[in-house]
Amino acid sequence: MAFKEFGNYDAVGLAELVRNKDVTPKELLDEAIARTAAVDPKINAVVVKHYDYAERQIAKGLPDGPFTGVPFLLKDLDLLEGTRTTSGASLLKDFVADHNGTLAQRFLDAGLAIFGKSSSPEFGLMPTTESRLFGPTRNPWNLDHSSGGSSGGAGAAVAARILPVAHASDGGGSIRIPASASGVFGMKPTRARNPVGPDRGEGWGGFSVGHVLSISVRDSAVMMDAIHGPEPSSLYVAPPPERPFSQEVGRDPGHLRISFTDKSPYGDAIDPEIAAAVRDVAKLLAGLGHHVEERAPPLAADPAAVMTTIVGGNTALTIRLLEQRVGRTLTSDDVERLTLASAQNATKMNPADYVAAQLAAFQISRALATFFEGCDIFLSPTLCAPPLRLGELNTMSEDLGHIAPVLRRYMPGTSMFNMSGQPAMSVPLAWNKAGLPLGMMFAAKLGEEGLLFRLAGQLEQVRPWKDRRPHLCLTTLSSEVDPASRHDCAPEPAGLTKDSQIR
Numbered sequence: 001m002a003f004k005e006f007g008n009y010d011a012v013g014l015a016e017l018v019r020n021k022d023v024t025p026k027e028l029l030d031e032a033i034a035r036t037a038a039v040d041p042k043i044n045a046v047v048v049k050h051y052d053y054a055e056r057q058i059a060k061g062l063p064d065g066p067f068t069g070v071p072f073l074l075k076d077l078d079l080l081e082g083t084r085t086t087s088g089a090s091l092l093k094d095f096v097a098d099h100n101g102t103l104a105q106r107f108l109d110a111g112l113a114i115f116g117k118s119s120s121p122e123f124g125l126m127p128t129t130e131s132r133l134f135g136p137t138r139n140p141w142n143l144d145h146s147s148g149g150s151s152g153g154a155g156a157a158v159a160a161r162i163l164p165v166a167h168a169s170d171g172g173g174s175i176r177i178p179a180s181a182s183g184v185f186g187m188k189p190t191r192a193r194n195p196v197g198p199d200r201g202e203g204w205g206g207f208s209v210g211h212v213l214s215i216s217v218r219d220s221a222v223m224m225d226a227i228h229g230p231e232p233s234s235l236y237v238a239p240p241p242e243r244p245f246s247q248e249v250g251r252d253p254g255h256l257r258i259s260f261t262d263k264s265p266y267g268d269a270i271d272p273e274i275a276a277a278v279r280d281v282a283k284l285l286a287g288l289g290h291h292v293e294e295r296a297p298p299l300a301a302d303p304a305a306v307m308t309t310i311v312g313g314n315t316a317l318t319i320r321l322l323e324q325r326v327g328r329t330l331t332s333d334d335v336e337r338l339t340l341a342s343a344q345n346a347t348k349m350n351p352a353d354y355v356a357a358q359l360a361a362f363q364i365s366r367a368l369a370t371f372f373e374g375c376d377i378f379l380s381p382t383l384c385a386p387p388l389r390l391g392e393l394n395t396m397s398e399d400l401g402h403i404a405p406v407l408r409r410y411m412p413g414t415s416m417f418n419m420s421g422q423p424a425m426s427v428p429l430a431w432n433k434a435g436l437p438l439g440m441m442f443a444a445k446l447g448e449e450g451l452l453f454r455l456a457g458q459l460e461q462v463r464p465w466k467d468r469r470p471h472l473c474l475t476t477l478s479s480e481v482d483p484a485s486r487h488d489c490a491p492e493p494a495g496l497t498k499d500s501q502i503r
Contacts, residue, residue, distance in 0.1 A: 006028070006031045006032075006035070006161075007035075007161035007164075007469075007473070007477055009164065010164045010165070010214065010215045010216035010218065010219045010466070011067055011070045011163075011164045011165040011214065011215075011216075011219045011222075011223075012066070012067075012216070012218050012219055012222055013164075014028060014069070014070045014164065015066060015067050015068055015069060015070050015111070018068055018069035018070075019068070023069075024069070025058045025062060025068070025069030025113055026055075026058055028069055028070065028071055028113075029051075029054050029055070029058065029071050029113050029115060031071075032071035032115060032162060032163050033051055033115065035160075035161065035162045035163075035477065036049070036115075036116070036162055038476050038477070039140075039160045039161075039162055039472065039473070039476050039477070040157075040162065042138065042143060042472060042476075043137060043138045043139075043140055043143070043147070043156045043157075043160055043472070044119065044134065044135055044136065044137050044138060044153075044156075045118055045119055045137050045147070045152075045153040045154075045156040045157040045160070045162070046073060046116045046117070046118060046119075046153065046157060046162070047076055047086075047088075047116075047117060047118070047119040047133075047134045047153060048076055048083065048084050048085075048086065048116055048117035049115070049116045050083045050084070050114075050115065050116055050117075051115050051116070053080070053082065053083055053114060053115065054071065054113040054114055054115035057108075057113050057114070058113055062111045062113065063108070063109050063110070063111050064111065065109060065110040065111030065112075065226060066110055066111070066222050066223075066225070066226050067110045067111045067112045067165075067222075067223070067226070068110075068111030069111060069113065070111070070112055070113065070163075070164075070165070071112075071113050071115055071163050072107060072112035072113060072114050072115070072163065072165065072166065072167070073114070073115070073116050073117060073118040073153070073154060073157055073162075073163060073166040073167060074104055074107070074114050074116075074117050074118070074167045075117065075118050075120055075151055075153070075154060075166075075167045075168060075169055075210075076088060076117035076118060076119060076120045076153070077120050077123075077124050077150075077169065078101045078103060078104050078167065078169075078210070079097035079099060079100060079101040079104060079199075080097055080100055080101070080104045080114060080117075081097050081098060081099050081100045082096065082097070083096065083097060083117070084096055084097075084117070085097050085117065086117075086133060086134075087120065087122065087123050087124070088119065088120045088121055088122040088123065088124075088129075088131035088133055088134065089122050089123065089131075089133060089334075089335055089336075089339075090132060090133045090334065090335070091322060091326070091330070091334045091335060093133055099198075101197070101198070101199070102195040102196070102197045102198055102231050103167075103194060103195055103196070103210050103227060106195070106226065106227040107167065107227065109226075110223070110226040110227065117153075118151070118152075118153030118154045118156075118157055118166055118167070119131065119134055119137045119152060119153030119156075120149070120150045120151065120152070120153060121149050121150050121152070121395070122335065122336050122338075122339055122395070123315065123318060123339060124149075124150035124169070124171065124174060125150065125311065125315065125338060125339060125342065125395075126149050126150060126338070126393060126395060127148060127149045127150070127172075127173060127174070127177045127388075127393075127407065127410065127411050128146040128148065128149045128152065128388050128390070128392070128393050129146065129147060129148070129149040129150065129151075129152025129153060129156075129178075130146070130149075130390060130391070130393070130395070131336075132336050132396060136390045136391075137152045137153050137156050138156065138390065139156065139159075139181060139182060139387055139436075139470075140156055140159045140160040140182070140470035140471075140472040140473060141159070141182070141183060141387075141435055141436055141437060141470040141471070141472075142387075142434070142435065142436055143472070144389055144390060145181070145386075145387040145388065145389055145390065145436065146181060146387050146388045146389070146390055146392075147159070147178055147181055147182045147387070148174075148177040148178030148179070148180065148181035148182060148387065149174060149177060149178060150169070150171075150174040150177075150178075151166075151167075151168035151169060151170070151174050151175055151177075151178045151186075151213060152178050152181075152182075153166075154166035154167060154168045154178060154212075154213045155168070155178030155179060155181060155182030155184060155186075155213055156178075156182055158182065158184045158213050158214065158215060159182040159183055159184050159469075159470060159473070160470065160472055160473050160476075161215075161469065161473050161477060164214060164215045164216070164219060165212050165213070165214040165215070165219045165220075165223065166212060166213055166214075167210065167211075167212055168186065168210070168211060168212055168213045169203075169208060169209065169210040169211070170186075170188040170208065170209055170210075170211070170418065171203055171204040171207045171208030171209075171311070171418060172204075172207065172307055172311070172411075172414060172415040172418055173188075173382075173411050173414025173415060173418070175187070175188045175211060175213060175426070176188055176382050176414055176424060176425070176426035176439065176441055177382065177383065177411055177414060177426075178213060179213055179382070179425075179426035179427075179428070179439055180382035180383050180387075180426045180428070180437060180438065180439025180441075181383065181387035181388075181436075181437065181439075182213075182437060183428045183431070183437030183439075183465065183468070183470070184213050184214065184215060184428060185213070185214050185215070185216065185217055185219075185220060185425070185426070185427060185428060185456065185460075185465075186211075186212075186213045186214075186220075186425060186426045186439075187211055187212075187220045187224070187423065187424075187425040187449065187452065187453075187456075188209060188211065188417065188418075188423060188424050188425065189209050189211050189224065189228070189238070189423055189449055190209075190238045190239070190421060190422065190423045190446055190447050190448075190449060191206055191209060191236075191238065191421030191446075192206075192209075192230070192234065192235075192236050192237055192238045192421075193209065193211075193224070193228050193238040193423075193449065194209055194210050194211055194224070194227050194228050195210075195227075195229070195230065195231045195234065196208065196209070196210065197231050197233045197234070198231065198233055201233060201234070201235040202235060203314075204310055204311055204314050204418075205310045205314070205358060205361070206421065207310065207361075207415070207418035207419060208418070209418075211223070211224065211227075215466055216460070216466060217249050217453060217456040217457050217460050218246065218249045218457075220453070221245040221246045221248060221249045221453045222245070222246045224245045224449065225244050225245050225246050228241075228245075238446075238447060239446065239447030240447075241447075241449070241450055242450055243450065245449060245450060245453055248449075248450040248451075248453035248454045248457070249453050249454070249456070249457040250457050251454050251457070252454070252458075253451065253454035253455045253457075253458055255289050255290055255291065256285075256290045256291070256376045256377050256451075256455065257290075257291050257293075257374070257375045257376045257377070258282075258285055258290050258291065258292045258293075258375060258376065258377045258378075258379055259292075259293055259294070259295040259296070259371075259374070259375040259377070259378050259379070260278060260281075260282045260292060260293075260294060260295070260296075260378070260379035260380065261278070261294065261295070261296035261379075261380050262274075262275040262276075262278040262279055262294075262380075262381070263275075263296065264384050264408075264409075264412045264413065265296070265297075265299050265303070265412050265413050265416070266299070266408065266412055268384075268408070268409065268412070270381065270384035270385070271384060271385045271386060271432075273386075273432045273433065273438070274381045274383070274384060274385070274386070274430075274432075274438050275381075277381070277429070277430035277432075277438050277440070278379065278380065278381050278440065280430065281379065281429050281430070281440050282294075282379060284429075284459075284462070284463065285379070288458065288462065290377075293375075295374070295375070296378075296380070297367060297368055297371035297378070297416075298367055298371070299364070299367075299416075300360075300363040300364050300366065300367035301360035301361070301363045301364050302360070303364060303412070303415045303416050303419065304404070304407065304408060304412075304415075305357070305360070306357045306360050306361050306364070306415070306419060307415050308342075308345075309346070309349065309353060309354060309356075309357035310354070310357050310358070310361070311342065312342045312343065312345050312346035312349070313346045313349070313354050315339060315342040315343045315346065316342075316343040316344075316346035316347055318343070319335070319339070319340070319343040322334075322335075336395050336396055337395065337396055337397065337398070337400065338395035338396075338400055338403070339395075341400055361419040362419075364416050364419045364420065365419055365420035365421070368416065368417075368420045368422065369420070369445075369446075372422075372444075372445050376444065376445075376448075376451065377442050377443070377444055377451070377452075377455060378442070378443045378444075379440060379441070379442055380413050380440075380441050380443075381413070381438070381439075381440065381441065382413075382414065382426040382438075382439035382440060382441040383410055383411055383438070383439065384409060384410060384411070384412055384413070385409055385410045386432055386434070386436045386438070387436050387437070388406070388410060392406060393406055393407075413441065414441070417443050420446070421446055422443055422444065422445060422446050422448075423443065423444055423446075423447075423448060423449045423452055424441055424442065424443040424444075424452075425441070425442050425443075425452050425456060426439035426440065426441050427439060427440050427441075427442065427456055427459055427460075428465045428468075429459060429463055429465070431468075435471075442455060442456075
């Protein structure tokens with residue numbers, strides 16, 4: 001029997017149903033697969049399907065963990081033994097992992113049934129998910145728009161209620177960007193909170209960290225309890241939490257000192273609806289008893305220049321290793337033009353350029369540390385423009401010169417917290433008049449995820465978002481939804497007619 005109320009539960013709630021024997025892991029998996037079949041042809045979020053892997057997990061017996069029996073998607077950048085991991089690249093479309101990543105193993109140990117991989121742009125390089133290998137992932141709120149990136153498949157799948165929680169990773173905003181664009185919750189943890197091994201000690205010079213996107217705040221907190229902590233190869237460790245993260249949700253955050261800005265870090269004008277939403281949330285926070293003042297950190301260096309050098313150097317190494325594997329020079333037939341251009345630009349730099357970028361990242365980090373001496377929380381827009389239209393960032397174009405200006409306009413404020421290692425979250429607190437989600441970003445001091453979870457829990461109570469769902473979800477999975485919660489705001493993309501809708 002299909003579990004029709006599936007989409008009304010978060011992952012903690014589904015796991016509780018399994019523990020109480022109200023539903024079986026196999027029933028939950030069958031429902032997630034049915035939802036994938038119904039919804040994914042429209043959004044293209046689940047690009048590697050290995051249902052047999054999850055079925056074998058269940059048949060063998062799932063570990064006793066906080067999420068036992070809950071269906072789950074791994075981002076298509078992380079390794080799961082015996083399954084395809086393509087990294088969104090045509091060259092790797094048939095690559096099968098021969099071991100588990102540490103984080104994937106911790107997801108398994110938590111009892112999750114991993115039935116597939118969610119889409120990512122090639123090698124996770126872009127804030128929109130439109131790989132040449134799999135095509136664009138569409139935003140469930142409006143199918144002409146991007147669900148964000150690089151964890152765009154996770155964002156779309158969670159927003160469309162294929163499942164309540166999915167793996168994501170963030171090296172320059174790739175948890176927070178799809179959280180904002182897709183209208184879900186996304187916490188980027190403190191650097192080294194969650195493991196990145198066993199094949200590397202850090203990602204993108206320490207910028208990258210993995211976690212999840214989720215419907216609820218508590219799913220994110222309980223998941224962090226399950227997966228955080230060092231591994232034997234860890235180069236450094238995050239500050240230990242004061243208490244389990246799950247105990248922070250629902251705990252009184254107290255009266256916080258919150259600084260905010262409704263401007264781009266570069267001083268550029270931002271979308272007026274987003275600026276108004278930031279001020280509305282600032283007013284909400286003041287009404288909750290927090291001390292709120294308009295104040296923003298100074299830019300000690302250009303985050304975009306830092307990212308270009310650090311990410312370019314890492315991409316150049318990726319290309320070198322792939323060339324060694326295949327025994328030839330790669331061309332644009334093997335990987336996308338943007339990937340090649342990023343790697344080729346990096347080869348024109350020298351070691352001193354890379355060290356200079358690391359120093360600039362430290363200067364940004366130090367300036368942020370000084371800024372946070374005067375506040376507990378910094379509020380800013382996650383994105384400074386609404387979710388991109390698909391095709392707006394054309395990574396296959398002969399001329400890639402349009403990309404940098406779009407990135408500066410769209411996501412100027414996320415990467416600085418990758419450089420500082422501070423935790424930052426995107427919370428779905430606003431929608432624009434066109435019905436597209438507008439996430440609000442909150443950052444805290446190093447190691448202060450607990451404080452962010454307390455604030456997020458408070459905001460989830462006073463401005464709940466779980467029952468606000470995209471039109472795609474409502475029309476396809478309408479049997480479980482109260483009609484009063486409908487928000488019909490996702491027009492069909494160009495080229496689709498009503499006859500082609502999934503009923």
